[in-house]
Amino acid sequence: MIELRNITKYFGAKKAVDTISFAVEKGEILGFLGPNAAGKSTTMRIITGYIPPSRGTVVIGGNDILTDSLSARGKIGYLPENAPAYPDMTVYAFLDFCAQIRGFSGKDRKTKTEEIIDRCFLNSVKHQAISTLSKGYKQRVCFAQSIIHDPEYLILDEPTDGLDPNQKHEVRMMIRNMAAEKAIILSTHILDEMDAVCTRAIIIANGRIVVDETPENLRKKSPSHGAITLEIPKGNPKKLIACLKSIAGTKSVESLTTEDQSLRVRVFPEPGSDAIAEKILSELIKKRYRVKSIFVEQGHLDEVFRMLTTEASMEQDIDFKKKRLSKRLRNLPDLRSQRLKQPE
């Protein structure tokens, strides 16, 4: 289990991470999301022991990262942001170095290195210097480094950044297949990736956790979750909307686009009303409408993301303005006394 206990990190006066606590069990894949500069990478650096927190601590499978750092670090695999690797080494030499540092020697060392090169599709560049690799390949080399020792805990900072769609898919599959016996934390800006891979999502903004949910529950927070979108051949939009509104259980109706041949509307149900799609359908058929398509919206993750993170940053903005104002008020008497002195 990876357990964060009240992690706070200041850079000078700036609070990059603000009392973050959560625990990740084996079998979980935690998606770590947030806008730029939210504090994702900083949190991951604290978890892996690269920078110490200003307050709080992290416990990795029973070992405290501050007091028992070496044992804790031995259990972690870490892919840092931007996938750093020694540019003057060949892929093989680099991974061989990592295998040795991870404690493999003799025959093990060779088999581990060969095996990971195979698993991460690096055979074609095995003897190429890392400085000559493309970005995606560099990313893969560093990813390979993080799983070479089959760690119990895996921390991945934007693991699919720079990969082509095929490789993205491949890496996601690898992560999912490893998940059963590992606790994995990965950060990403791709919401679909989080949805496809993760069993749980934490969104942070301005260093604070704003939500900790499963991807499905997150989706349910979307305003369009459960809404019904209909497409109907061109007709009188007002009449259609009136008809839809008359159905019991609809809260509001919104017309989306009026294309040349068809009319698209979205019906938002009252909370708690079920089988609304069926009611709409039977009503429309009764009224002799031809329904081109109908579907129930699952909700959009990017809507949820925007809603949650802008709320948080607005709060911070207000805080900031309040502080600035009170500072100005405090300085006011000084200004006045200065002005009084001036005529002398």
Next chain:
Amino acid sequence: MNMNQAKTITNITVILKRELGSYFGSPVAYVFIIVFLMLSGFFTFNISHFFEMGQADLRSFFQWHPWIYLFLVPAVSMRLWAEERRLGTMELLLTLPVTLPQVILGKFLAGWIFLGIALLLTFPLVITTLYLGNPDLGAIFCGYIGSFLMAGAYLSIGIMTSSMTRSQVISFILAVVICLFFILAGFSPVTRAFSGWAPLWLTDLVAQLSFLTHFASIERGVLDIRDILYFVSIIFFMLYTNATILENRKTS
């Protein structure tokens, strides 16, 4: 030997081998060795007139080492940490299950071995003295050991300044400045100027800090335990400072 010690030694050697590999993987290493050999030759033959002196010892060779090292050793050490910082590989390295002292020792020893190899390549000079006369081989051996120790002291200063910055150039300049201080503290024009007004004990104390003071008997081929202790403690102090700097970077 218990498990932990074995682990420590493997970690240090793995890091050492990687660093050595990256020295010899770049042309800079060969340029360094060539420049070092050329400078040693130039000073020994053209400035000190090795042949004309008609002495079968290497004093005129060792005597220039403090000055040659002043510029060459910081060039060897400047990349050790600065490059890791610039590339971001430091984040990788320091989250691996190795301790900071292990990494520092591995890096330091790699640089030291590299300098040792450069020093060993001056062996034709020893052969020349053998050809010229009947040199005291023990004195020459002591000279080499002493010079190697002093190179280590320069290197420890260089690795320490390298950990302060992500720029190799700044690391180089800082190292040269600090090493220059360690030379000048015992440089006779400076000590003479000093003794004009300062009390004797102070002049002595400052001179005792200097590489030159402690290298003086070594270049004659006398290896004193106090001089050895001096260079070893400089190395320890600088490597310790290096570790402190890196740890405090983390708390910033």
